Amino acid sequence: MALDQLRMHVVLPVVVADDRDCATPLGNALVAGGLPVAEVTLRTPAALDVIRVLAQRADILVGAGTVLTADQVDAAVDAGAAFIVSPGLSRTVVDRCFEHRVLPLPGAATATEVQAALELGLDTVKFFPAESAGGANAISALAAPFADVSFVPTGGINVSNLDSYLALPSVVAVGGSWMIPRDLVRSHDVAKLIGLITSVTTQVKKSRPR
Numbered sequence: 125m126a127l128d129q130l131r132m133h134v135v136l137p138v139v140v141a142d143d144r145d146c147a148t149p150l151g152n153a154l155v156a157g158g159l160p161v162a163e164v165t166l167r168t169p170a171a172l173d174v175i176r177v178l179a180q181r182a183d184i185l186v187g188a189g190t191v192l193t194a195d196q197v198d199a200a201v202d203a204g205a206a207f208i209v210s211p212g213l214s215r216t217v218v219d220r221c222f223e224h225r226v227l228p229l230p231g232a233a234t235a236t237e238v239q240a241a242l243e244l245g246l247d248t249v250k251f252f253p254a255e256s257a258g259g260a261n262a263i264s265a266l267a268a269p270f271a272d273v274s275f276v277p278t279g280g281i282n283v284s285n286l287d288s289y290l291a292l293p294s295v296v297a298v299g300g301s302w303m304i305p306r307d308l309v310r311s312h313d314v315a316k317l318i319g320l321i322t323s324v325t326t327q328v329k330k331s332r333p334r
Contacts, residue, residue, distance in 0.1 A: 126207040126227040127248060127296065129161060129185045130276070134290065134328045136299040137321070138189060138278065139164045139174070140306045146170075147177035149312040150304070155183050156314075157321025163209050163299060165189035166196055172203045179204025187227075194220040201226055209250055209278075209299075213237050218244050229276055233257040238270050248274040248296060255280025260288040267294040283327065290331040 130136060137154065139162050141147065154160050160183050164175045167190050178186040187207035188200035197208055197220040207227035210217050214230065221228035222245070231252040232238045241249045251263055254277035258265075263275050277289050278299030289298045303320040 126185060126187065130207075130297040133159055133161045133185075134297050134332060135159060135286075135303075135324055136276065136278070136297045137162050137304045138299050138301040139304055139309060140167055140301070141170050141174040142168055142306070142310045143170050144173040144177065146309050146312055147174040149314045150174075150309055150317070151178050151181055151184050153304075153314045153317035153321060157303075157318045158325040159303075159321050161185040162304075163187050163189040163207075164205075166191060166200065172199055175200060175203040175205050179206075187229075191217060193217065197221055197224065197226075209276075211250075211252055213240055213244075213249075215244060218246065233262075235266060235269065238266055238273055242270070242273065247272055248276065250299070251275040251277040253279030254289070255285070259285070260292060263289070263292055263294060267292070283323070286324075286327060287331045290328065 141164055164171050166188055175186055178184050185206055188205040189209040191208045191210050194216050197217055201224045208221050210230045212231045218228045229250045232241050232249040274296045275294050276297050276299055281298055281300040282302040289295050303324045308316050
């Protein structure tokens with residue numbers, strides 16, 4: 125199950141991919157660095173092709189991000205996405221995910237949005253934009269009335285504030301792109317990517333031992 129794998133890996137790399145050819149070196153770097161999971165955002169024309177290449181591998185969990193419409197859900201699932209991430213909460217997108225039996229992770233940053241997600245049958249949401257919406261303190265506050273809800277915070281998270289999110293029991297995984305900079309993905313710099321990814325997995329092991 126996609127959520128179980130996200131919980132196991134703790135950090136979700138958020139990828140902006142500019143060309144299809146970056147998929148294989150990116151996948152190799154993620155696996156070698158010990159973080160074989162990726163959210164490929166639908167912000168570039170190459171995104172679906174990159175999802176398709178990564179999904180063909182047996183060693184990586186790949187999902188689609190910045191999904192705004194039901195048609196995009198269809199396209200992402202057709203490419204092999206195992207989970208769908210949206211910046212906001214859309215009943216249409218969530219319902220289409222349920223139709224495809226893939227995990228929806230819609231954005232929610234307020235108590236009203238979290239409660240609306242519960243009414244749609246969800247128990248895990250993307251907390252976005254995390255830092256702008258109050259950071260770890262805001263998630264802690266939301267977790268009090270919504271004790272059965274889990275969060276995947278994304279937005280403004282990096283090596284300096286990662287630990288504050290990992291300390292929260294309600295946080296399943298933390299999304300971010302600091303370990304896979306767009307320029308290194310574009311240049312297929314596997315060695316530097318592995319170094320950055322490995323530093324994240326090392327930090328996670330210290331902050332949240334499995």
